[in-house]
Amino acid sequence: MARNEFVCDCNVIHQESVDIARKKMPKEDTFNRLAEFFKLLGDTTRSKILFALNQHEMCVCDLANTLSMSKSSISHQLGTLRRSGIVKCRKSGKEVYYTLDDEHVSRVFEVGLEHISHRN
Amino acid sequence: MARNEFVCDCNVIHQESVDIARKKMPKEDTFNRLAEFFKLLGDTTRSKILFALNQHEMCVCDLANTLSMSKSSISHQLGTLRRSGIVKCRKSGKEVYYTLDDEHVSRVFEVGLEHISHRN
DNA sequence: ATTATAGTTGAATACCTATTCATTTGTCAA
DNA sequence: TTGACAAATGAATAGGTATTCAACTATAAT
Numbered sequence: 001m002a003r004n005e006f007v008c009d010c011n012v013i014h015q016e017s018v019d020i021a022r023k024k025m026p027k028e029d030t031f032n033r034l035a036e037f038f039k040l041l042g043d044t045t046r047s048k049i050l051f052a053l054n055q056h057e058m059c060v061c062d063l064a065n066t067l068s069m070s071k072s073s074i075s076h077q078l079g080t081l082r083r084s085g086i087v088k089c090r091k092s093g094k095e096v097y098y099t100l101d102d103e104h105v106s107r108v109f110e111v112g113l114e115h116i117s118h119r120n
Numbered sequence: 121m122a123r124n125e126f127v128c129d130c131n132v133i134h135q136e137s138v139d140i141a142r143k144k145m146p147k148e149d150t151f152n153r154l155a156e157f158f159k160l161l162g163d164t165t166r167s168k169i170l171f172a173l174n175q176h177e178m179c180v181c182d183l184a185n186t187l188s189m190s191k192s193s194i195s196h197q198l199g200t201l202r203r204s205g206i207v208k209c210r211k212s213g214k215e216v217y218y219t220l221d222d223e224h225v226s227r228v229f230e231v232g233l234e235h236i237s238h239r240n
Numbered sequence: 241a242t243t244a245t246a247g248t249t250g251a252a253t254a255c256c257t258a259t260t261c262a263t264t265t266g267t268c269a270a
Numbered sequence: 271t272t273g274a275c276a277a278a279t280g281a282a283t284a285g286g287t288a289t290t291c292a293a294c295t296a297t298a299a300t
Contacts, residue, residue: 025168030236031164031167034161042162070260076259088210105235115222165288
């Protein structure tokens with residue numbers, strides 16, 4: 001019996017490659033969190049929010065104006081980003097000021113921009 | 121009249137911040153393509169596929185085995201990645217071998233991994 | 241030619257998610 | 271205390287998407 005029985009609906013062609021890949025493969029949880037992180041950047045609105053916050057601390061109103069979107073929509077997205085630990089906020093009077101909480105975000109943006117400009 | 125009239129449903133609090141952010145903001149198309157790129161990495165299955173292909177050239181069967189998924193599912197995802205220019209393929213006999221087409225993907229992974237390990 | 245297998249593809253389904261709308265909370269000013 | 275505004279939030283809706291299933295193509299072997 002092949003050792004790929006029950007594993008998928010086809011035969012292993014290159015068992016060695018599969019073994020190596022499987023051995024090096026990070027654990028499930030790592031991929032889930034990695035994908036979760038990229039998913040957060042993988043939305044035009046959130047992308048813009050993060051770009052703007054990378055320039056300046058901003059309140060919800062500032063962001064709504066910068067992106068020409070509703071406060072509510074921005075607030076929902078900021079909630080998502082806050083719960084994921086990518087932005088943090090401080091309250092001052094009626095306003096809530098947001099900033100990036102992670103220094104990696106800028107770097108990821110850079111690499112992403114390199115990618116899309118590279119393949120025009 | 122404020123110059124943010126019709127722009128959103130609130131008052132601008134810090135016009136200067138908004139102006140600077142808007143000035144530096146890349147154009148719409150850039151954000152669309154950037155988000156599109158990150159969206160491709162923002163899925164556990166595609167993430168794993170790209171990780172595996174970063175180790176070895178692989179055929180659909182190899183990937184299906186490595187990830188314990190159906191050929192069809194893998195093939196659909198490979199189609200998406202191929203149409204986005206992130207993977208390329210060569211045909212040999214009955215098999216189709218896939219490889220990464222972009223050297224940036226590895227780097228993005230690295231930064232992403234840094235991020236999620238940093239904030240445990 | 242026939243059979244088996246690798247891979248692709250379209251349709252259907254089930255799940256996910258971004259935005260809108262309406263409502264609520266909290267803070268400031270009059 | 272009342273009114274105005276910033277922000278958050280829950281529900282609803284609409285659009286998107288990952289996987290499955292079934293059908294199909296192409297290639298290799300007998």
